[in-house]
Amino acid sequence: MKRLLLVVVTGLVLSCAPLKNSPFSEETQSSATNLNAHFLGAIKNSSLFSKNAPPIVFGVFSDSHQNYMALEDWVRDANTMDFDFVVSLGDFTNQGMNFEYDAYLSLISPLKAPLITVLGNHDSVGRGKLIYRRVFGPYNFTYEMKGYKFVVFNNNRLDFIDEGIDWNWLEKEVRGSSVPVVIFMHVDPDNQEYFTDENRAQFWNIVRGSPVRLIMNGHKHVYQTETKDGILRHQVERLERGRWSRVTLAANSITVEKCTRRDCSHEVQHIFDTDSHPLE
Amino acid sequence: MRFSIYLILILILWSELAIAQWGVALGTGSYMGDRHYGVAYTSESGNHQTEFSYGTTPGIIGDEVRQLSLKYIYSPFHSSYRGVTTNWIGLGAMVTRCLCEETFVENSDVYPEDDYYDETAYRFGLVLASTVQWKNWEAYWDWTLLDQVAIAVYNNDRFRDRAERYWASGVGLRYYF
Numbered sequence: 001m002k003r004l005l006l007v008v009v010t011g012l013v014l015s016c017a018p019l020k021n022s023p024f025s026e027e028t029q030s031s032a033t034n035l036n037a038h039f040l041g042a043i044k045n046s047s048l049f050s051k052n053a054p055p056i057v058f059g060v061f062s063d064s065h066q067n068y069m070a071l072e073d074w075v076r077d078a079n080t081m082d083f084d085f086v087v088s089l090g091d092f093t094n095q096g097m098n099f100e101y102d103a104y105l106s107l108i109s110p111l112k113a114p115l116i117t118v119l120g121n122h123d124s125v126g127r128g129k130l131i132y133r134r135v136f137g138p139y140n141f142t143y144e145m146k147g148y149k150f151v152v153f154n155n156n157r158l159d160f161i162d163e164g165i166d167w168n169w170l171e172k173e174v175r176g177s178s179v180p181v182v183i184f185m186h187v188d189p190d191n192q193e194y195f196t197d198e199n200r201a202q203f204w205n206i207v208r209g210s211p212v213r214l215i216m217n218g219h220k221h222v223y224q225t226e227t228k229d230g231i232l233r234h235q236v237e238r239l240e241r242g243r244w245s246r247v248t249l250a251a252n253s254i255t256v257e258k259c260t261r262r263d264c265s266h267e268v269q270h271i272f273d274t275d276s277h278p279l280e
Numbered sequence: 281m282r283f284s285i286y287l288i289l290i291l292i293l294w295s296e297l298a299i300a301q302w303g304v305a306l307g308t309g310s311y312m313g314d315r316h317y318g319v320a321y322t323s324e325s326g327n328h329q330t331e332f333s334y335g336t337t338p339g340i341i342g343d344e345v346r347q348l349s350l351k352y353i354y355s356p357f358h359s360s361y362r363g364v365t366t367n368w369i370g371l372g373a374m375v376t377r378c379l380c381e382e383t384f385v386e387n388s389d390v391y392p393e394d395d396y397y398d399e400t401a402y403r404f405g406l407v408l409a410s411t412v413q414w415k416n417w418e419a420y421w422d423w424t425l426l427d428q429v430a431i432a433v434y435n436n437d438r439f440r441d442r443a444e445r446y447w448a449s450g451v452g453l454r455y456y457f
């Protein structure tokens with residue numbers, strides 16, 4: 001009788017466990033594909049700024065790794081705020097494995113605002129690159145909103161040693177823009193482990209004197225804000241302790257707030273010249 | 281790496297000591313491959329079962345994933361009725377090794393530190409299993425909790441009551457000679 005009870009209880013607990021074939025494959029339990037494009041469809045490609053247009057407001061978190069409770073809490077908090085979109089700056093897994101992608105997808109699914117997910121170096125490990133491409137789409141892409149251009153750039157150089165980083169694509173997208181540009185990427189551009197002196201110089205040569213006004217990255221797990229060559233760079237702290245950043249883009253200013261759960265403070269404001277702004 | 285080798289040796293040694301019947305196995309799931317084929321050993325008492333298998337999972341946009349797996353189950357709760365022997369529930373461990381280029385044991389030289397990433401080639405699991413044997417045939421079903429999943433659930437205590445999401449089930453058939 002005890003044995004039967006043991007089997008029944010175990011069976012009841014585990015009866016819903018899905019058949020999972022391999023932890024090493026790009027197969028996910030979720031059937032989601034091309035999510036970034038799906039979310040981009042939800043972001044209106046509205047006309048250029050008018051003076052009365054409301055600013056763009058978006059939330060950014062990074063390096064959630066396996067901090068699933070923190071991510072679940074953040075999604076719940078974010079759903080009480082009014083964002084035009086939100087950005088995950090990568091490293092939402094530890095080893096780029098399919099069950100980690102599934103956990104992330106499950107946790108972000110209740111999010112009301114459109115979510116852009118950037119590839120992190122940890123998400124590229126193993127078959128992570130293949131899973132990312134299947135679930136989220138291309139590594140590099142752009143979109144425009146209210147007179148700003150957003151460039152999502154894969155700069156995980158060490159994890160793409162064979163494929164290489166597409167600096168030419170970045171140069172074309174940044175230099176060819178007639179509106180202010182915001183770059184989202186995972187690794188800080190001056191990272192000495194990830195980039196050679198030549199790489200770092202190449203990056204700043206591309207963005208210096210260009211329409212780039214804001215660069216956002218994660219990877220280092222701590223907040224850091226600096227202004228270099230007239231460009232504001234903001235590094236987002238890891239999500240573990242509820243840390244994230246809120247960004248407000250107005251016609252000629254950028255405001256970045258460091259936030260913990262629902263409280264935002266430590267405001268940084270960057271006012272830039274409006275020469276490249278079409279309607280100012 | 282050293283831990284993986286020790287674990288494999290212990291499992292093999294254990295299984296060798298316990299050999300009584302041997303046979304072939306065919307299964308699906310359990311993190312051992314969409315299809316896995318292998319050899320199985322069961323001790324005279326039926327308390328110890330070991331399976332060594334080669335598994336494949338079709339790639340969706342990449343190549344087919346190939347892996348080798350070793351699973352050991354200790355199942356003391358068994359009974360027989362009219363020639364049908366049931367191992368009600370057993371507890372064991374598994375280790376699986378990917379035979380693919382993308383995974384690694386040691387980090388590539390491009391990274392600044394040897395342990396920049398944890399190894400990805402081996403995965404370990406805790407296994408619960410049940411079997412039903414009739415004559416030379418045995419059907420089994422099991423549930424596997426991977427090491428990385430267990431760590432994640434341990435670190436996120438709010439998720440412990442969502443067990444069904446984190447376990448992987450599998451089924452299979454064995455024929456003993």
